[in-house]
Amino acid sequence: MSTTVTFTRGSSSYTLYAPMYGYRSACQMDIQRTETGTGRVETWDSGTEYRMFEGDFLVDATTRSAVLALRNMVRDTATTLTLSLGVTASGFFPFGPDLGDIGDFVVKIIGIDDTGIKYSPWLTSAMSLRMLMVSAPEYEMEDDFDEGDFFIGSLTGMAQPQESFNVSHERKYVSVVTKGGSHSPIDSGAGNDAKAAQFTVKARKPKAQALMDYLCIAMRGNSVAIDNTANLYPFGVTVASGGGSVISVRNNRSMIECVHEDFNLWSFPLDFAYDGVS
Numbered sequence: 001m002s003t004t005v006t007f008t009r010g011s012s013s014y015t016l017y018a019p020m021y022g023y024r025s026a027c028q029m030d031i032q033r034t035e036t037g038t039g040r041v042e043t044w045d046s047g048t049e050y051r052m053f054e055g056d057f058l059v060d061a062t063t064r065s066a067v068l069a070l071r072n073m074v075r076d077t078a079t080t081l082t083l084s085l086g087v088t089a090s091g092f093f094p095f096g097p098d099l100g101d102i103g104d105f106v107v108k109i110i111g112i113d114d115t116g117i118k119y120s121p122w123l124t125s126a127m128s129l130r131m132l133m134v135s136a137p138e139y140e141m142e143d144d145f146d147e148g149d150f151f152i153g154s155l156t157g158m159a160q161p162q163e164s165f166n167v168s169h170e171r172k173y174v175s176v177v178t179k180g181g182s183h184s185p186i187d188s189g190a191g192n193d194a195k196a197a198q199f200t201v202k203a204r205k206p207k208a209q210a211l212m213d214y215l216c217i218a219m220r221g222n223s224v225a226i227d228n229t230a231n232l233y234p235f236g237v238t239v240a241s242g243g244g245s246v247i248s249v250r251n252n253r254s255m256i257e258c259v260h261e262d263f264n265l266w267s268f269p270l271d272f273a274y275d276g277v278s
Helices: 064-073 205-219
Strands: 004-009 012-017 023-035 041-059 081-084 104-114 125-135 150-152 155-158 166-170 194-203 224-226 247-251 255-262 265-277
Touching (some): 041 104
Antiparallel strands (some): 150 155, 255 265
16 A cells, blocks of 8 residues: 555645545445335435545554644545545555545545554554545546356356355244233234345455455345355255246345455455345
């Protein structure tokens, strides 16, 4: 990753060390989610979204004055700044791997906090910064390559999730005991149960770019197929896995997040609602 990044407003510039790995990029989509009486999820999508960044910047004696000046300057929420990453690959992808790591982004800083002095590294602190993207430079994504055989919709070639699926299953079944001691269950049927799965997909840069782009542009709130090969059981053992069955899913959340974990590794925590099997 590039050593430094620069924020500019007018004739004033503020140079900071690039953020530490583990920073988070997010795409907030304007999608309204509704669970129907059949347990399925329906969505309304206005087609708009915005991007955000949250991460920690290491601060030492060299950059402390710039941080203080930047913090005082951005108390006005209408303030926009230019975040300059340079003309060559910086390795810092503030608003997602698909929007790139070069050029000038126009941003608003919506939150800035510092954590106090650390003993290791000596006399350093971490500044937590939250930014809203106003505009991004043009960027051409790399051609992706297969990392495995996992797929979501039309995006194929991803590595299989390396941790198990966290499955929730809400039965549309109410068990009522009357005052006279009679059991009177109300069951709308197993086909109307609501199911969800949370899991994490990890990817290197080309596939991470393709995944962020697909989730925010093509999939959004639409129903798509998900990998359901034998023994995968993305929605638990109550939903068949393998045998040619196809599971459809929708996003359970309107925000897509990714974490830049290391030099060439991103993780995507996903939350999908079950939308049927065929």
